[in-house]
Amino acid sequence: MKNKDIRMQAKGLNVSYGDKQALFDVNLEIAKNKVTALIGPSGCGKSTFLRCLNRMNDVVDSCKIDGIVQLDGFNIYKKKVDVVLLRQKIGMVFQKPNPFPKSIYENVAYGPKIHGLTNSREELDKLVKKSLNRAGLWEEVKDRLEDPGTSLSGGQQQRLCIARAIAVTPEVILMDEPCSALDPIATKIIEELIDDLKKKFTIVIITHSMQQAARVSDYTAFFHLGKIIESGETKQMFSNPRLKRTQDYIAGKFG
Amino acid sequence: MIKRTTKIAMKRAKKKKNPFKFKLGSSKKNQVHLARRHARERRFRVFGFSAIAASMIFLLVFFASIIADGYSAFTQAQLRIVVTFDQSLVEKGNYRKILQNSLKQQFPEAKGRKQRFMLYKLVSKGGVNSLRKLVDNNPQIIGETDQVWLPASSLIDMYVKGKTNNEVDESKRKIKDLQIKWLEELQANNSVRSVFNTAFFTNGDSREPEQAGILGSIMGSIFSIVVCMLISMSIGIGAAVYLEEFAPKNKLTDLIEVNINNLAAVPSIIFGLLALAIYLNFFGMPRSSSLVGGFALAMLVLPTIVIASRNALAAVPPSIRFAATALGATKVQVTLHHTIPYALPGILTGTILGVARALGETAPLLMIGMVAFVADVPTGILDPATSLPTQIYLWADSPELGFVEKTSACIIILLLILGIVNGTAAYIRKKFQYDW
Numbered sequence: 001m002k003n004k005d006i007r008m009q010a011k012g013l014n015v016s017y018g019d020k021q022a023l024f025d026v027n028l029e030i031a032k033n034k035v036t037a038l039i040g041p042s043g044c045g046k047s048t049f050l051r052c053l054n055r056m057n058d059v060v061d062s063c064k065i066d067g068i069v070q071l072d073g074f075n076i077y078k079k080k081v082d083v084v085l086l087r088q089k090i091g092m093v094f095q096k097p098n099p100f101p102k103s104i105y106e107n108v109a110y111g112p113k114i115h116g117l118t119n120s121r122e123e124l125d126k127l128v129k130k131s132l133n134r135a136g137l138w139e140e141v142k143d144r145l146e147d148p149g150t151s152l153s154g155g156q157q158q159r160l161c162i163a164r165a166i167a168v169t170p171e172v173i174l175m176d177e178p179c180s181a182l183d184p185i186a187t188k189i190i191e192e193l194i195d196d197l198k199k200k201f202t203i204v205i206i207t208h209s210m211q212q213a214a215r216v217s218d219y220t221a222f223f224h225l226g227k228i229i230e231s232g233e234t235k236q237m238f239s240n241p242r243l244k245r246t247q248d249y250i251a252g253k254f255g
Numbered sequence: 256m257i258k259r260t261t262k263i264a265m266k267r268a269k270k271k272k273n274p275f276k277f278k279l280g281s282s283k284k285n286q287v288h289l290a291r292r293h294a295r296e297r298r299f300r301v302f303g304f305s306a307i308a309a310s311m312i313f314l315l316v317f318f319a320s321i322i323a324d325g326y327s328a329f330t331q332a333q334l335r336i337v338v339t340f341d342q343s344l345v346e347k348g349n350y351r352k353i354l355q356n357s358l359k360q361q362f363p364e365a366k367g368r369k370q371r372f373m374l375y376k377l378v379s380k381g382g383v384n385s386l387r388k389l390v391d392n393n394p395q396i397i398g399e400t401d402q403v404w405l406p407a408s409s410l411i412d413m414y415v416k417g418k419t420n421n422e423v424d425e426s427k428r429k430i431k432d433l434q435i436k437w438l439e440e441l442q443a444n445n446s447v448r449s450v451f452n453t454a455f456f457t458n459g460d461s462r463e464p465e466q467a468g469i470l471g472s473i474m475g476s477i478f479s480i481v482v483c484m485l486i487s488m489s490i491g492i493g494a495a496v497y498l499e500e501f502a503p504k505n506k507l508t509d510l511i512e513v514n515i516n517n518l519a520a521v522p523s524i525i526f527g528l529l530a531l532a533i534y535l536n537f538f539g540m541p542r543s544s545s546l547v548g549g550f551a552l553a554m555l556v557l558p559t560i561v562i563a564s565r566n567a568l569a570a571v572p573p574s575i576r577f578a579a580t581a582l583g584a585t586k587v588q589v590t591l592h593h594t595i596p597y598a599l600p601g602i603l604t605g606t607i608l609g610v611a612r613a614l615g616e617t618a619p620l621l622m623i624g625m626v627a628f629v630a631d632v633p634t635g636i637l638d639p640a641t642s643l644p645t646q647i648y649l650w651a652d653s654p655e656l657g658f659v660e661k662t663s664a665c666i667i668i669l670l671l672i673l674g675i676v677n678g679t680a681a682y683i684r685k686k687f688q689y690d691w
Contacts, residue, residue, distance in 0.1 A: 054581065056577065056580065056581060059577075059580060061503065061504065083583075084583045084584075084585055085583070086583075087580070087581055087582065087583035088582075088583040091581065091582070092577075092581035094574060094577060094578065094581075096574060098572070098574040098575055098577070098578045099578075100575060100578065100579070100593060101575075101597060101689050110579075110582065110592070111582040111583065114582070114583065114584055114588055114592075115583060161578070164578075164582065165581075165582070168582060168583065
């Protein structure tokens with residue numbers, strides 16, 4: 001991968017919760033405007049890795065992080081980095097849809113409001129519309145923006161969460177199993193959305209579904225027991241993995 | 256050998272028709288086992304139902320007895336007396352004499368000091384004030400003679416309401432035969448009536464049961480509850496938010512947490528003693544005032560509010576906090592924009608229930624002197640006051656027969672207020688609580 005194509009990069013990342021080490025010397029490059037899938041069995045450290053990318057692990061008291069994570073070549077674990085600004089640049093979508101129990105409009109407008117991204121109500125309205133549009137939700141909710149976000153269906157809620165994340169104009173979007181709580185149809189819509197979003201954003205997605213990883217991602221990293229076993233282009237990894245363990249996992253022999 | 260219960264269970268099992276074509280649980284052992292499981296379920300239900308029934312019966316008896324005792328306090332007997340407003344006496348302001356003269360005129364057969372004294376006792380001492388008010392509002396009445404409805408004394412009031420025991424010998428009862436005779440004369444003239452007892456809601460405490468009212472204690476309760484809410488809500492919610500959202504999880508916070516829970520279990524009288532020692536003896540705040548009462552009650556409900564608020568905050572799912580954090584909200588923004596607003600219905604419910612407890616609390620107020628005889632209705636938090644529960648305590652202790660119904664009436668009012676407060680809490684919980 002050429003240097004200019006790399007948006008984020010982890011170098012020698014070690015993470016431990018108390019006495020238990022979760023990540024061992026992880027190195028990974030995340031390509032610009034591509035989808036990188038993190039796969040691996042439960043408890044292998046892929047969620048931990050994802051949370052290191054926008055410093056959500058800071059919230060956990062017992063978490064100790066050692067190593068370097070770069071965004072556009074800049075170490076985000078440097079002392080003078082403002083996590084608030086960092087999280088504006090790196091958005092996140094969670095496993096279970098978690099809209100705020102406020103109106104649909106407020107859900108999307110909250111991020112721009114706290115960051116002061118817009119100067120007037122009209123600008124904010126435009127931004128909300130743009131974000132909902134990009135998340136493919138505008139047509140479904142344009143007549144009921146004042147309804148609570150929690151009144152939407154599961155798939156719509158998850159798209160609302162995506163709209164909320166892209167409303168603050170991030171560069172990277174982290175997705176932690178965004179489809180695991182959704183039915184196949186809603187999953188398909190989100191997958192198409194991801195395909196569309198990568199034109200503008202860099203996406204890192206955790207998934208337990210091999211098919212999903214194969215469908216949506218350009219690059220894949222296989223985690224096991226806190227280490228990256230293999231990483232590379234998805235096509236190559238799924239058709240011709242270098243290691244036996246990767247092949248076994250992809251084929252569903254363990255996991 | 257088969258146990259007796261097993262035999263019964265088997266009998267029941269045979270009685271039950273099997274709706275299925277196939278044989279379900281065909282073996283005898285299976286059938287018995289199933290029958291016993293059903294029997295256990297039935298027993299459990301009967302047990303639960305009887306527990307509910309028993310508590311409902313207790314509650315009903317309690318309400319019935321209080322209402323039966325207290326409802327009569329909401330009416331008051333009045334006597335129609337022909338009063339002559341003598342000009343010289345009005346000018347002197349001696350309305351007592353006017354009343355006494357009028358009574359003497361109406362019942363000339365009352366001879367001697369003793370009998371006259373008995374006669375004067377027909378009308379409440381508050382009747383004097385009624386006459387004064389009448390003249391103040393209507394000065395042209397001076398010099399005239401008019402029929403005036405005056406409140407009966409508690410003695411007569413009780414007799415009219417049938418609360419006195421008239422079977423016993425005259426020497427053993429307060430109301431004398433002569434007074435009964437006069438009253439019957441008045442009744443024959445249609446000069447006795449029963450009206451709504453407004454004095455009960457507009458007066459402060461009094462030594463005379465017929466003049467005693469609850470306005471003073473209601474105002475005292477309101478003032479002390481307002482003080483209590485201001486202090487306990489601000490401190491309690493603040494403490495809860497800090498402990499739940501910001502405090503590091505270490506031994507010190509554990510210790511604080513354990514002690515808050517302990518504090519909730521401290522008997523209320525101890526808070527009264529503490530308030531006495533700190534606020535009255537050390538800071539020298541005014542005794543019997545609603546201010547100190549509010550402070551004492553605030554200490555009492557503080558742990559309740561802290562615990563309720565913490566539970567409400569903890570009920571906000573972490574995923575909401577993560578969502579806001581991941582959008583780049585600071586810790587304070589997450590707390591102020593999300594956690595607290597979503598927890599607010601729960602916090603308010605807990606606070607209102609805590610305040611309801613404070614409203615019915617007596618012991619701490621006894622220690623700081625909010626149990627004194629206070630005739631004036633308090634107008635501020637520094638005035639001496641009583642509260643509704645201490646007023647009940649005071650009246651329940653009074654020997655006069657007239658206070659028995661006042662006590663029950665005061666309990667009815669207190670229960671009504673508590674019912675409204677708790678109803679509000681239930682409404683807020685139902686209407687605004689988020690279902691996660």
